[in-house]
Amino acid sequence: MNRREVVQKFLLGGTVLVLAPSILQSCSKDSAMNPGTNTGGTPPAGSSINLDLSLSENSALTAKGSSKIVQNILLINTGTNIVALSSICTHQGCTVGYNPSRGDIECPCHGSVFSTSGSVLNGPATSPLRSYSVAETGNVLTIML
Ligand code: FES
Incomplete structure (x- = not known):
C-alpha cells in the first residue's frame, strides 16, 4: 500500500465517520415525527x-x-x-x-x-x-x- 492509498482509505473512513452522526440524527428526527402522538403520553397507571x-x-x-x-x-x-x-x-x-x-x-x-x-x-x-x-x-x- 503506497502513501496515496493510505490517504484515500483514511479520507474514506473519515467521511463515513462524519456522515454517520447525521444519518443517525435524521433517523431519530423521523421517528420523533410520528403523527397522532400526543406529547407527554398518558402517565402510568396508579399515578x-x-x-x-x-x-x-x-x-x-x-x-x-x-x-x-x-x-x-x-x-x-x-x-x-x-x-x-x-x-x-x-x-x-x-x-x-x-x-x-x-x-x-x-x-x-x-x-x-x-x-x-x-x-x-x-x-x-x-x-x-x-x-x-x-x-x-x-x-x-x-x-x-
Ligand atoms: S373512529 Fe377511527 S380512529 Fe376514531
Whole structure:
C-alpha cells in the first residue's frame, strides 16, 4: 500500500465517520415525527394528575360544556361534574374531542361517537373510552390513573 492509498482509505473512513452522526440524527428526527402522538403520553397507571383550577390555563374548565386534554386525558365539565376519559379513540387511536352542543365525544377520523361516560354511541369503534375517577378538593382537580 503506497502513501496515496493510505490517504484515500483514511479520507474514506473519515467521511463515513462524519456522515454517520447525521444519518443517525435524521433517523431519530423521523421517528420523533410520528403523527397522532400526543406529547407527554398518558402517565402510568396508579399515578395521578393534579390540576389547579385557579390557574388561568385550567380555569376555563370550571365552565359547563368546557373541555381540555391533558396528557391524553379528556376532561369535560358536564355541568354536574367533571369527567375524565382517555382522549385516544379505541378504533384506531385518533384524538377525540368533546362537542358541547351535542354533549358527546366525537372522533374526527372515522366518525365514532362516545357518551360522556365513555360508552360507544356510534361506531366503527366497538370499545368504550377508558374512564378515570376524578376528585375535586378546593381548586385542585385530581385524576386517578
Ligand atoms: S380512529 Fe376514531 S373512529 Fe377511527
